[in-house]
Amino acid sequence: MDTVITIGISDMKIAKKPEILATYALGSCVGICLYDVILKSGSLGHILLPLSGGAQNINKYKFADTCIPEMIKGMEKLGSNKRNLTAKIAGGASMFEISGDSTIGNIGKRNVEAVKNTLMQFQIKIIAEDVGLNYGRTVFFHLNDGSVQVKSFAKDIKIL
């Protein structure tokens, strides 16, 4: 029986096959799945905000620009070569539209942009994504094959 390792908000974990990494109910947050196809290992981060603004004494897993480097570092420690890493991302939805208030509608988009920019800086390719729109997503990241299962309310399950 495979075990499911759960990742909370502003958290990140690393594991190897045959484990499954999961994070529940991503709304405007973004789930980042990094996979090493050689070692069949992966990490899943659940970020809340785009940029840390260089602040100290923070939870690094809370921000896109500090979580992703930690994910890469952690995987390298376990023997991964950065060149073998690929990314799949999900989340960044716009859960509420309030007329005359674009901030609320845009928070998911800002998160997705920051995740994409940070991954680009580290030259990690995004090979699949399910982002934006107006619904929440639960993510199961299967380390056996790197597939990412996305579940949403009243929608078919997607496989990335």
Next chain:
Amino acid sequence: MSIENLEQLSDMHIDVLRELGNIGAGNAATSLSAMLDRTINMSTPSIKILEINDASESLGGPENVVVGILGRLSGDIDGLIMFIIEQDLALSAINYLLHNNTKSCTELTDIEYSALAEIGNIMISSYIRAMAELSGLHILTSVPGVNVDMVGALLSVPAILMEDFSDRIIFIENDFISPQDTITANMLLVPSIDSLNKIMVGLGIV
């Protein structure tokens, strides 16, 4: 002494918030009774100061699908207010208001979403009216946004927007009791710390 973060709230502050919740819920129960044409009473609300992660646990777990109605507060204060109800209540309210016979929240029509937004608007206004009257502050609410989805996903919005202020929210849980059933509705109040201080000062608590 002014409050710097929600961890610092004293028992007295909590009592004040409970009383606000009580009066707000009283107004809301009256509005809801009129809207749904049935007698609705309410219990004394419970007030919790919760981290966002724990808030979704106490609402049935992050994947529990609920109806969320979110409004932005402005004027003298800055913050968010979110009204969360179970799908059953949403359906019975929609069906009563629109004379529909909708069985599930999976595919609501635009007009049904509008009806939900209107219910949320009335409930939110009932709370805010109580708060504004008691504190003497001028408080405005936006036309709310509405969505039916996993509660964890809905709560990510106040979590992200209010991150600068606090990773905790004020959680006012009310049971609305009608002869047919008891409905738990939750009002989440996420004021900026500045605003919370203004409210407390407005209520004469220093």
